[in-house]
Amino acid sequence: xxxxxxxxxxxxxxxxxxxxxxxxxxxxxxxxxxxxxxxxxxxxxxxxxxxxxxxxxxxxxxxxxxxxxxxxxxxxxxxxxxxxxxxxxxxxxxxxxxxxxxxxxxxxxxxxxxxxxxxxxxxxxxxxxxxxxxxxxxxxxxxxxxxxxxxxxxxxxxxxxxxxxxxxxxxxxxxxxxxxxxxxxxxxxxxxxxxxxxxxxxxxxxxxxxxxxxxxxxxxxxxxxxxxxxxxxxxxxxxxxxxxxxxxxxxxxxxxxxxxxxxxxxxxxxxxxxxxxxxxxxxxxxxx
Numbered sequence: 508x509x510x511x512x513x514x515x516x517x518x519x520x521x522x523x524x525x526x527x528x529x530x531x532x533x534x535x536x537x538x539x540x541x542x543x544x545x546x547x548x549x550x551x552x553x554x555x556x557x558x559x560x561x562x563x564x565x566x567x568x569x570x571x572x573x574x575x576x577x578x579x580x581x582x583x584x585x586x587x588x589x590x591x592x593x594x595x596x597x598x599x600x601x602x603x604x605x606x607x608x609x610x611x612x613x614x615x616x617x618x619x620x621x622x623x624x625x626x627x628x629x630x631x632x633x634x635x636x637x638x639x640x641x642x643x644x645x646x647x648x649x650x651x652x653x654x655x656x657x658x659x660x661x662x663x664x665x666x667x668x669x670x671x672x673x674x675x676x677x678x679x680x681x682x683x684x685x686x687x688x689x690x691x692x693x694x695x696x697x698x699x700x701x702x703x704x705x706x707x708x709x710x711x712x713x714x715x716x717x718x719x720x721x722x723x724x725x726x727x728x729x730x731x732x733x734x735x736x737x738x739x740x741x742x743x744x745x746x747x748x749x750x751x752x753x754x755x756x757x758x759x760x761x762x763x764x765x766x767x768x769x770x771x772x773x774x775x776x777x778x779x780x781x782x783x784x785x786x787x788x789x790x791x792x793x794x795x
Contacts (some may be wrong), residue, residue, distance in 0.1 A: 511618055511647055515569035515578060516548070520562065527569050527578030538564065571622060575615045582642045585615035586678065586702065587751050589731040595623055597725070597756045598674040598698040605671070607631040607692070609663050609685065610678035614643035620676075621647070621656050630656045631669050667692040674698040682708075683715030690719050693759040701755040709753050720765045721757040728753050 514530045520539065528536050530549055535542045540562040548566070551557055556565045569578060572588050579585065586594070594616075600606060602625035611617055611634035620630045634640050640658055644650055649658070659668065663685045671694040677685060682701045689699060699721060701712055709726060716723050729751075733744045 512569050512571065512574055515574065516553075517567045517569050517573045517577065518548075518564050519567070520564050524564075525573075525577050527573055538562075571619065575618070579613060579615055579618075579646055580642070581613045581615075582639060583612040585613055586619075587748065589729050589748075590702070590751060590754065591616060591619050593727075593729055594676065594700050594702075594754065595619065597754075598676065598700050600624060600674060603627045604673040605629045605631075605669070606674040606676070607633065607667065607669060607672050608676040608678065609633045611639060611643045611658060612678065613639070614646045616676065616678065617643060617656060618647055621654075624655060626655060628655055631672075632656060632658045633661060633663055633667070634658060635660070635662045663688045672697060674700070676700045676702070678702045680708075681711075683712045686712075686715055686719050686721065690721065690759060695759055695761055697759045699757045699759065701757075702752045703755070704750075704752050706753065709755065712755055716757065720760040720762055722760050722765060723755065723757045725756045726753065727756070 516528050516530060517525065518528055518536065518538070519525045524539050526536070528545070528548065530545055533545060535544045536548060538559055540560040543557065543559060543564075547557075551566045553566065553568050556563055558564070567573075575585065575588060575591075598606070600620065600623045602623070604624045605628060606620055606624060608616060608620065608630070609632075611632045617630060617632050624630060632643075634643070637660055640660055643658070647656065649656055663679075667688055670692055672692050673694065674697060675689045675693055677689065677700070679685065682703065693699065703709055703712065713723065713726070730747075732747055735742055735744060
């Protein structure tokens with residue numbers, strides 16, 4: 508994948524204004540106090556500053572955090588940096604790894620994975636919505652030449668092309684339906700990460716893990732609280748992101764290493780969710 512950060516800078520007034528600018532385009536850059544041409548912006552060194560109508564702005568090279576939060580055009584909700592960094596560690600992603608994801612979305616996690624695995628690694632991304640694929644390709648400039656990202660326009664139910672993957676990341680509405688497909692494509696000991704926004708989705712996923720030889724290692728939610736960098740009045744920012752998602756992490760074990768009770772799904776009346784029960788039991792786990 509082309510370096511999505513190349514020729515991009517962050518402009519900030521150290522207050523509320525933050526904007527990622529691509530220096531390769533020709534349009535002038537709109538600011539709270541006026542405009543600056545890109546030609547003038549190119550002359551400002553990294554770490555420098557400029558003024559427009561008595562208001563000072565600062566220029567920095569765009570990093571991945573800036574790109575994801577300020578520069579990425581979103582058509583979907585994204586995985587926030589507070590979660591994506593932890594996901595990289597839990598899935599043990601480093602240069603040379605072969606990983607896959609389901610749910611390309613706007614491409615935020617795809618970009619982070621691509622950078623982490625490097626030129627020798629590969630990221631395989633599965634997405635059903637062609638509109639989202641086109642959006643991600645444009646966001647990440649995947650049509651600009653050699654890339655370590657391969658996007659498949661299909662659902663996982665249609666099959667997974669790759670085998671012996673090091674890790675898989677699921678960011679889809681019903682991940683519990685896809686555990687079998689993912690189990691088949693991971694190498695033994697491989698990592699699985701699942702992201703869902705609600706607790707009932709966590710419960711359904713955990714119940715579904717009972718049917719597969721995955722060792723669930725953690726269910727987590729991350730919080731990030733930032734502070735105002737004023738030494739004389741050090742205190743938290745007035746607002747914070749209260750909730751983004753829940754994370755489930757698991758490892759693929761050898762077949763029949765983990766034996767758990769099977770579960771069955773009891774169809775619910777129309778308009779209600781199905782009920783998942785332990786095999787030969789009722790909703791409280793008691794035998795019939």
